[in-house]
Amino acid sequence: MEFLDLPQLLSAAGTVRLPGSKSISNRVLLLAALADGETEVRDLLASDDTERMLDALQALGIGVTHLGGENWKIVGCGGAFPVKQAELFLGNAGTAFRPLTAALALAGGDYVLKGVARMHERPIGDLVDGLRQLGADVSYLGNEGYPPLHLKPATIRPDGVVSVRGDVSSQFLTGLLMALPLTGQTVAVDVVGELISKPYIEITLATMARFGVVVERDGWQRFTVRAGSRYVSPGTVYVEGDASSASYFLALGAIGGGPVRVEGVGRDSIQGDVKFAEALAQMGAIIETGPNWMTACAPQGGLIAVDLDCNHIPDAAMTLATAALFAKGTTTLRNIASWRVKETDRIAAMATELRKIGAVVEEGADFIKITPSTARPAAIDTYDDHRMAMCFSLAAFATPLRINDPKCVAKTFPDYFERFATVTRAAPVIAIDGPSASGKGSVAARVAAALGFAYLDSGALYRLTALAAQRAGIAWDDEAGVAAIAAGLDVVFTGEDIRLAGVLVGDAIRTEDISAGASKVAALPAVREALLFRQRVFNTLPGLVGDGRDMGSVIFPRAVLKVFLTATAEARAERRYKQLIEKGFSANLPDLLADLQQRDARDSQRSVAPLRQEADARLLETTQLTIEQAVKQVLDWYSEASS
Numbered sequence: 341m342e343f344l345d346l347p348q349l350l351s352a353a354g355t356v357r358l359p360g361s362k363s364i365s366n367r368v369l370l371l372a373a374l375a376d377g378e379t380e381v382r383d384l385l386a387s388d389d390t391e392r393m394l395d396a397l398q399a400l401g402i403g404v405t406h407l408g409g410e411n412w413k414i415v416g417c418g419g420a421f422p423v424k425q426a427e428l429f430l431g432n433a434g435t436a437f438r439p440l441t442a443a444l445a446l447a448g449g450d451y452v453l454k455g456v457a458r459m460h461e462r463p464i465g466d467l468v469d470g471l472r473q474l475g476a477d478v479s480y481l482g483n484e485g486y487p488p489l490h491l492k493p494a495t496i497r498p499d500g501v502v503s504v505r506g507d508v509s510s511q512f513l514t515g516l517l518m519a520l521p522l523t524g525q526t527v528a529v530d531v532v533g534e535l536i537s538k539p540y541i542e543i544t545l546a547t548m549a550r551f552g553v554v555v556e557r558d559g560w561q562r563f564t565v566r567a568g569s570r571y572v573s574p575g576t577v578y579v580e581g582d583a584s585s586a587s588y589f590l591a592l593g594a595i596g597g598g599p600v601r602v603e604g605v606g607r608d609s610i611q612g613d614v615k616f617a618e619a620l621a622q623m624g625a626i627i628e629t630g631p632n633w634m635t636a637c638a639p640q641g642g643l644i645a646v647d648l649d650c651n652h653i654p655d656a657a658m659t660l661a662t663a664a665l666f667a668k669g670t671t672t673l674r675n676i677a678s679w680r681v682k683e684t685d686r687i688a689a690m691a692t693e694l695r696k697i698g699a700v701v702e703e704g705a706d707f708i709k710i711t712p713s714t715a716r717p718a719a720i721d722t723y724d725d726h727r728m729a730m731c732f733s734l735a736a737f738a739t740p741l742r743i744n745d746p747k748c749v750a751k752t753f754p755d756y757f758e759r760f761a762t763v764t765r766a767a768p769v770i771a772i773d774g775p776s777a778s779g780k781g782s783v784a785a786r787v788a789a790a791l792g793f794a795y796l797d798s799g800a801l802y803r804l805t806a807l808a809a810q811r812a813g814i815a816w817d818d819e820a821g822v823a824a825i826a827a828g829l830d831v832v833f834t835g836e837d838i839r840l841a842g843v844l845v846g847d848a849i850r851t852e853d854i855s856a857g858a859s860k861v862a863a864l865p866a867v868r869e870a871l872l873f874r875q876r877v878f879n880t881l882p883g884l885v886g887d888g889r890d891m892g893s894v895i896f897p898r899a900v901l902k903v904f905l906t907a908t909a910e911a912r913a914e915r916r917y918k919q920l921i922e923k924g925f926s927a928n929l930p931d932l933l934a935d936l937q938q939r940d941a942r943d944s945q946r947s948v949a950p951l952r953q954e955a956d957a958r959l960l961e962t963t964q965l966t967i968e969q970a971v972k973q974v975l976d977w978y979s980e981a982s983s
């Protein structure tokens with residue numbers, strides 16, 4: 341499983357140009373395909389969901405041309421898809437599946453519509469019932485009420501009024517409305533139950549109007565499309581930035597200081613999720629808006645909890661759930677039952693993952709309550725849900741964490757984490773690598789104390805692994821066995837004390853036997869993998885100094901300062917000799933020198949994370965330096981690097 345480790349974040353500020361709105365992109369693509377004439381679509385979202393729609397349209401015989409960048413040309417078919425028989429794979433794209441189901445059910449062809457396993461668990465029965473009222477021939481190929489679907493040619497006989505439920509997904513109504521002009525008749529749609537996510541219907545109506553079809557509306561209960569309505573290309577359509585995607589960056593500004601400015605969506609937006617900014621303002625964030633931009637800053641006293649009905653912002657409301665980790669009090673998000681039928685059961689997923697990092701969470705059929713508590717590092721599962729991954733990136737302000745399967749963001753925001761990195765600053769790391777007994781531990785600990793930073797002696801983890809393996813009777817070359825020991829190490833660092841399984845370790849990890857064992861287990865890739873996240877969670881505020889062999893190359897490649905600290909083998913052997921004698925161990929200088937050279941060779945010649953000076957690391961040769969001189973040099977370099 342791929343993962344992305346995030347350090348604890350210090351601050352957020354900057355500007356982000358948003359990718360195109362997913363909801364608008366897929367609506368525009370379908371209407372451009374159904375319209376008379378050619379449409380140039382500008383600033384289309386480049387993502388998995390829009391790719392599914394573009395692929396489907398091409399399979400249906402629609403002329404689709406990539407004009408470069410985010411711009412596309414769609415040659416409309418005037419309501420009659422050229423290809424009358426096709427099998428379409430629509431992934432997990434609800435904004436492609438529901439409207440295409442409606443349009444194709446009325447299109448007089450023979451089509452099979454499929455998706456990923458999760459799409460086959462997302463209900464579509466209410467839309468199918470509505471289409472059947474129009475005479476459409478739709479059958480379920482799997483479970484009743486769920487995709488995959490088989491659509492066959494049928495005589496469409498609109499009898500004036502169709503009923504559709506509005507309380508499960510507003511996409512059913514959207515799909516029906518967008519397809520109704522294909523009937524050529526006057527058809528009214530009556531919404532049964534309370535219509536949820538109304539702002540998405542507003543996007544549907546606005547997009548249909550852009551293509552020349554005006555829907556008459558009687559409140560939120562009845563929608564009428566008149567006979568003779570036809571989609572006509574408006575020529576060029578610009579897709580707004582995605583308001584749901586904006587929510588993550590606005591929240592970053594509200595938590596991390598700001599200002600964070602998003603461009604491409606603002607006051608004049610047709611997307612309901614712009615109202616997320618108002619919800620964030622209720623939490624105390626300082627929000628400013630312009631016609632197509634918004635900024636967010638953190639309030640002086642920090643965010644405060646809210647109790648909100650989120651029915652109007654179902655997607656962006658997820659962002660409030662992780663922003664709640666930074667608010668004083670208990671945040672309650674209500675009227676969010678639709679979360680349960682999205683990419684995953686989002687209420688359950690959100691509750692499970694928030695609990696992993698220490699929050700107190702209560703969940704119900706249609707609400708979630710979040711009370712922050714002391715945060716702890718965790719590996720966050722994302723459930724193949726782009727919004728889970730993006731929402732939990734905010735939690736990195738509370739604790740370092742691991743995001744599993746981060747590439748699931750490709751559904752709507754493929755380069756989310758690259759943009760995230762451009763507006764956030766992490767707790768700084770000074771990485772000090774070097775060979776055995778070069779003095780890196782002594783220097784690193786003093787630099788950490790001088791700056792008030794935490795200190796990570798990464799070598800101690802390999803030493804502890806070797807010791808724990810030895811105690812468990814596991815050979816140092818048994819890769820799987822030692823890796824399991826490393827993964828389960830019960831170790832607590834408190835100042836200079838190290839406890840293994842609750843017992844003080846003392847100098848037991850500093851013997852020459854364990855030094856040799858540590859060097860051996862450190863050459864095993866599975867052991868290094870098992871210790872990776874354990875080391876990265878040290879990257880907390882206000883900062884960290886880490887010493888080892890791969891601090892700058894593997895563990896903290898974004899370290900603010902990387903130092904390669906060394907001395908001649910003879911000087912190092914002599915330092916080690918004195919150190920051992922002072923501790924009351926017996927030692928022999930020539931043997932120490934030979935052992936040290938052997939360990940140097942093993943550490944620098946192994947295939948994974950070998951000891952070497954990285955191109956961006958500064959060399960600190962300490963043979964002729966005192967510890968204090970070496971410390972001063974590192975502090976000088978740090979102040980240069982961080983200014």
Ligand SMILES: Nc1ncnc2c1ncn2[C@@H]1O[C@H](COP(=O)(O)OP(=O)(O)OP(=O)(O)O)[C@@H](O)[C@H]1O
Pocket residue numbers: 774775776777778779780781782783799887915916918919962965966967970
């Ligand atoms: N510049 C220096 N001059 C003289 N002695 C030093 C210097 N730096 C470190 N020492 C001494 O050398 C010994 C080894 O140093 P230290 O334990 O810091 O090295 P290290 O690189 O962290 O070793 P290892 O990682 O192998 O445990 C210590 O006794 C330390 O006091």
Ligand SMILES: Nc1ccn([C@H]2C[C@H](O)[C@@H](COP(=O)(O)O)O2)c(=O)n1
Pocket residue numbers: 776777798799800802803855858859860862863887888889890891939943
């Ligand atoms: N980041 C690290 C730290 C240590 N090791 C290996 C190298 C040594 O042989 C052993 C003990 O380290 P020390 O306490 O001497 O710094 O662990 C490593 O491979 N990577």
